[in-house]
Amino acid sequence: MDIEVKKLHPLEVRLLRHVRLGQEITADRLVDELGYKVGQCNQAFSWLSAKGCLEESGRVKHVFYELTETGRAQAEAGLPVERIFKYLAAEAPKSLPEIAQALGLQQSDVGSAFGSLTSAKKAALNEERKAVLTSDSLPDEVIIQRSLIERAKESAIEESALSAAEKAAISKLAKKRGAAASTFRLVEREDVTYQLTAKGDEVRQALEEGGITGEEFGQLTATMLQTGSWRNGTFRPYGLDAPVSRLVPGRTNAYADYLCWVKDKLVSLGFEEYDGPLVVNEFWNGDALFMPQFHSARDIHDVYYVKDPSHCKKIEEPWLSRVAATHEDGGGTGSRGWGYTFDHEFTRRQVLRSQSTVLSATQLPHAKVPGKYFGIARCFRYDQVDATHGADFYQTEGIVVGEDVNLRNLLGLLKMFAQEVAGAEEVKYVPGYFPFTEPSIEVHIKHPVLGWFELGGSGIFRPEVTKSLGLDVPVLAWGLGIDRMALMHLGLNDLRELFTPDIENVRMRRGN
């Protein structure tokens, strides 16, 4: 048998256990005998038919009369004819318009109701053309209608159960479809008769043998616990392969989780987090880092300029004078400088932070010795937005300040980042170039999934940078390209997806 009896719904179980082969099974029967609601009957029929336990054996059409909204109102207030009869019995003769106004009825309704009274010889118009009763009883037909309305208040009346007189009486109150304000409406219903199939009978026997009654508890309730009634039965088992409904939980963002994880790693390695504003001036974004003011990366096609205020009010001293001197002739840093005239207007120009190294530059005058700092900073570049370039993106970087730090310490740090943050198997160092570090090193790692790639850039800040900003000790500086690792971590391959506004997309995203 392909049906697991334990998984049948109680409505199915109770039905199957209630019937025998050859019996007619109808909704009416289940309502009467099992107390099902009509909807529950239909559920049980449709489920068991689909499983091949029941088959249709007959289909009968029934016509019913049921009260409309108007009909329910008339059941309480009376049919127009009843109300007119009662009114005339209590009042002096009245003209038809007077009756209509007094009872709040349409003239036409009054006309037709009065017409039925006169044709049954129960009322007439006097010589003043006012209505008077000529009998103290309502027409028989109206009496029948009243009794039908009373019956219909309980449940719809089946047409086949009506006598000829009743049929005639009710048909006058059930106008054709579309007519307004009739008392009854006609409803057609098909009653289907089912029979148990051989398979259904097998299932029924299996249910009996398994002792499954369909009366098992569905839900443990507080009342059951209070009364102890849970002891009197067993609980219906759940099917384990039933579809599960979806929950939408409150959740952190998977990319943010990754950034938090990186931050926690760096904190655990002894780094202190720093942060800064999105709008910075050329001084901190480039000049303080000994990038010459004519450097191509500072071009209008590489950096976003702020429209207003286009320039900051001032640059802090003594840093401005020292940095300017360093650019011009080395300014006592041991350098010969770039040998050009420092532009004091340009240096105040404001840009959107284009590299996270700004944070290091602004930290240097306040740095502790020894000290380790890091930042994850949103930066902006003048780039066409595509799968590998965002208008804004995160950079991760940091510095290590110490009396005796040197290149080999830098390599040691890079190795640790490669292993701890990137999970690298092998590490390779190559000479690199950055305007603010010398020596400069790139670190390449062999990642278990991505293969060899550049993890980041690093170096020892040039003395032109550190000495101008008041530090006479070496400063190791490093930056990690964690975007790529974040993409891999999230199973993505388009940078734009890191900042997607699509809620469903973010809800479904998982880290690794």
Add this chain to the structure above:
Amino acid sequence: MPKIEVPESMFFSLAGRSYSDDQMMDIFPVAKAELDGHEDGVVKIELNDTNRPDLWSAAGVARALRSYESGKVPHYDFFSSKDKTMDSAGRVHIDYESALGVRDFSISFAASGCTVTEEMLINLIQSQEKLCQNFGRKRKTIAIGIFRSDLVKYPVHYIGADPDKTSFVPLGMEEELTLREILEKHPKGREYGYILAGKDRYPYLYDDKGDTLSFSPIINSAYLGAVKVGDKDLFVDISGPILDDLLLTANILACDMADMGFTIEPVRVHFAKDTKYGRELTVPYYFQEEACCAVADVEKTLGLALSGEECVKALARMGVDAYVKDDVIHARCPEWRNDFLHAVDIIEDIMTGHGLANFEPVMPAAFTKGSLSPVEEYARRVKSLMVGLGFQEMMYNYLGSKREYVDNMHVSDGNVVYIANPMSENYEVVRPSILPSLLESESVSGHAVYPHRIFEIGKVCYKDPSDNSGTTTRDKLGFLASEGQVGFNEASSYIQTLMYYLRKDYKLEAVEDDGRFIPGRAAKIVCGGTEIGVYGEVHPQVLESWGCSMPAIMAELDLDAML
């Protein structure tokens, strides 16, 4: 970063040996280069050092590799210096006072004894292009012209010429045009004319017969400036305002051409004003100065005790002659380089020459205490509360359009920070609030199962006259809830819950005239007299502008103010 392409055969011949791709990948970093590709017999190289223009040519990279492999410094015999002047054999180049203030200097040298091949021509043009574009800031500080020297009659003359009375047939055209017309009509004139904006004279180079060489920095003449395959004798002119940059460029080109097989023929240049080298000198000219570095500083920076001898050996592999005297390394900057600004530049060459693989990584010894920033710690507390309230954390871009951040929000743009040079109007404003980001989510997420409850903790930026920058960057929490029925009371409950757990006493004040919210259904959150946030029911005009079809509530709180 500059990228060059060079035929494999030419590159390997310049390098003096052939390389496999793996070998190139391994060795290129010593020249701050990367193998960018190698297909159809063409090697593509990306150059990373913006202060080493000598490495932006195939010959330059090959020269670096040759020294590195052999440990020998290349020597060239055509350089003059303050101690030695080479014979210029009557080749004279005169700069006149009329060019001062326009484009001060023009210098030149000649080359002969080699037949120009197609490969060579392409390579020369490529080097010329890289030097002018990158090192020469798009010809502003360096422009290079290459001419057929067999047709040139010395001396050549460099003047500031009348734009309307000087004319010639420019390369790429057939009619004679005045200098001013060239700026208007010639593609190069239109591209580079800005360099001469506001000048009443234009730089002009011609020979003693009166034949035009070039209208520098714009275009050569069609006659003397049309170098082609098969030519044997070349004349190279370099013009610009900074003499050292010109001398370096001449040295680089001369060395590259010598490496290709040319004999370099010096030219005597007369300047129109005093220079630190006097009124005249012979090009190519060694102008660089010796740089020094204490042997002890090498160990201090690199963490490895190298002897003076080891340092000298390492420098030789980088093409640098050096000697040690009294524990100080004296490095002779090669003719084609000018990047020894500081002793650390010598130390880096020692590092590379010694081989990075020979430096064992060591962890720094000093103990330091790690910590998150205060706002990050606070943000994490807030985040866990928002997640507990059933909200999904989002992360958004910080750049957007005026339409999104201003128009759709029905607010004024008085405090908005605009970008002066936006790439497109889609990215021209720094977001002043998180709320438009949240609404953008709503506008694209109609398909996502409701209810929507989203939040972001992130930065916003807007004008603030009290700050030195005239702007302020704030860390904010923004959240939004949207479903069939949602209202002010629900928003109030969220705020109350948050403020309870964050231990904030607050009171609410009515919001006046805020187009973002339904009037009478929004409130300002005030803590100790400071406004720290706002929340309410989103105005239907805002929802309509964004194309959202469900009602929503939203709130924004200033975490910096709550810290």
